[in-house]
Amino acid sequence: AKEQWQDEELLEWRRQKTKEQWTPEFRAKRREALDKTYYRKTLEALHKVYQSSGFIDLELYDIYRRREKDKSMLKFETFYNRYFEGDEFLARDAIRNYNHRVVSIEPLTERRDVYDIEVPNTHNFALASGVFIHNSAKQGRDRRFQAILPLRGKIINIEKTDDAKIYKNNEIQSMITALGLGIKGDEFDAAQLRYHKIIIMTDADVDGAHIRTLLLTFFYRYQRALVDQGYIYIACPPLYKVERGRNHYYCYSDRELTQLVQNEFPGNANYTIQRFKGLGEMMPVQLWDTTMNPDTRTLKRVEIEDAAEADRIFTVLMGDRVAPRREFIETYGPKLKITDLDI
Template identity: 80%
Template structure:
């Protein structure tokens, strides 16, 4: 019997109910990323006050009770009665979706934020929120619980003339089932980034969770950079050898679009590192601002090269990837009405921005280098060396380009390919050695799983020029098998042969080193692969415990101890420690590590691009002193009692 479908079956969600019903639509996920997004939303409101010129200091504090408080010295959220709701403007922005001063009302010329879903969403997903506003010689307070106001707005005289807003909230465990514990490093990375992008704004970050952080006093970091993105570039290049000490800086505004660019070339780097931001949002998928920057760099540097007779009339122009070799650059644009594109909405689409960036950078860069010919010559010399090395590399182009008909391409002989020709359903396991490769090849599902065994350790791409990279057999196999293209070319995911690239190495020191070398390769050769989430790490078990006819696989020492503690005191059991994947039978490897229904994969993500770049330089570069300092600083903080070598 058919069910009646009428108006009474149409569900209408009132107020903030849609947010609590479908939180993923508003913050992406209810996991750790979504949890931290709540903090960013509140902080971004304070940053917008700074962009408008009304805020100099922002304080972010992690409280011992699991809540977070964000305090600024801006103008304070308006508290007068809103004409549309009949409630205070404060209550309106806290309880009504898409209510705020950033929708053409003249409150803000430019607003940042991570696609600002608004403080009302933070309110909806919190157990409680308490807001304090200092404004017009009064202090206004109101409490909310799970999105609903508790009582009216309370108003009292303010003894001083301070202005600003304090928002304290505790995330709701009913929403964030995986926990509401904030990670200090994740938050500090974003707060540091915001301080670099907004010169002069002081952000004080404090952690008062003494029991958690195992300290007697709170941890506190102050992020305050008068030099803005110039200091950002200096931070990234701290452990590199710059070609020119002075950082090239471009700043200007046209048609209400504000542009800042900071550039510095280094002699000991073989890749470029360009970070793009639009309204404080990291544009990992690029966009018109980065396109404009790359275009003008190529045109301007080639023009200067010909003026200085570095290129003869018959010579071809230097490629953009040659000119950008060794370059660290940050471009930050502030656009009144930003248009974001791409699957993750992190690609700037405003067409007018490209031309504005082009003209501003061309003027400043040309003038800078004409007055500093030695700097121009040094940058061009590195670019010409890169061009010559790239010419040798281009001989391998046919090998590294993915053919439309895969059977006609020259794939490495050691690759055990999968049957599927659909990259979106295909995955490849990169394993160390023939022994592990043999188990993986026998245990895999041939329909969608490919295996590529590597012999020994691949070269460290961090300190290797292009010519040596393309001569290395193992690297060549990687490039060809994955369909990566030429280093420096724009990444095209359509050329990728597998959409899950899984590093599967032994659980020992050598395995960790090989994994690090592979991550360095992916990050430096084609970082967009990592940015767009194609790189994973497999999690094979460390132990197999057998007791009678039962067996258990354990992925950590803690899990092993938990299982053993559950046995009776007089039980006889056997523990096998897997030190190499080759020790595992094919069916064991499949069931524990390769079967999509039972395995655990870790996706490699970059939370803090500048810090990631710096760490790769320190740990994988050819300068010993910074690496020794890093190990001496952080090695003492590690618990090495259970180190298995």
């Protein structure tokens, strides 16, 4: 073999055969195969880091990549630029949702709608059965100017949590990445902000109010400039849908419902009232018409008139001291006629 490698005639023949082999079609197939390898190995390694540390630790990933000396593991920036069109949030979502496993199989006695989470470049998987708020919102939105970030339940209460845990929280990481901001308020740069209307859309119940308060606490403490400059809004979904004949009406409070029935309907009128338990009960068209359509929706802009008082209230209601919170509820509860209290 060594002698043959010294044969110029044989080497020339081999060079010609290689040129014949490397056609544009062959190069394209090889590029595609390499891309799949780079994507799979990088995604697997990042997901492995995510599982071991509980969050997408890029420093740990770089250490792992250098230790393995595997050139098919790409830098994270290269990874999301090449495969996710530069969208870091979509890349992080794909990493977290990679390689999910079947936990259980349960037979159903009734037919239900099933919606998939859409993760680019990965296999879709069924989250559960039924209509979920982020699916209704995703289907009902205007994709030209509206983006949906589904948060999986309640974020951590940053008023009771140290900075290390806040930085590692996946929901907060996703939110900051989607907005294009840093985690610290002093890093705020309006030029980097990807959306100038950040709308908190939660159910109109106690749990929804709690989630909204947790989000407002985070924005107030860590992204105060967003609040001060008027970027934070609260969506106002309806509580009731009233149907009478072919007409229907949406009511946003108990007072509106009472006024509608008393002032608009005759005493013997037949009508039905639907109480929305959550946004997920609405069909996409309903959610668009009532809560997301800029021409018909109602938004509340979050503003701070008294910063010192706002700071005190956040500390009292969201802090780890129970006594001041109990005193506040006992003092103001009767005056505000609080009937629904999440204890």
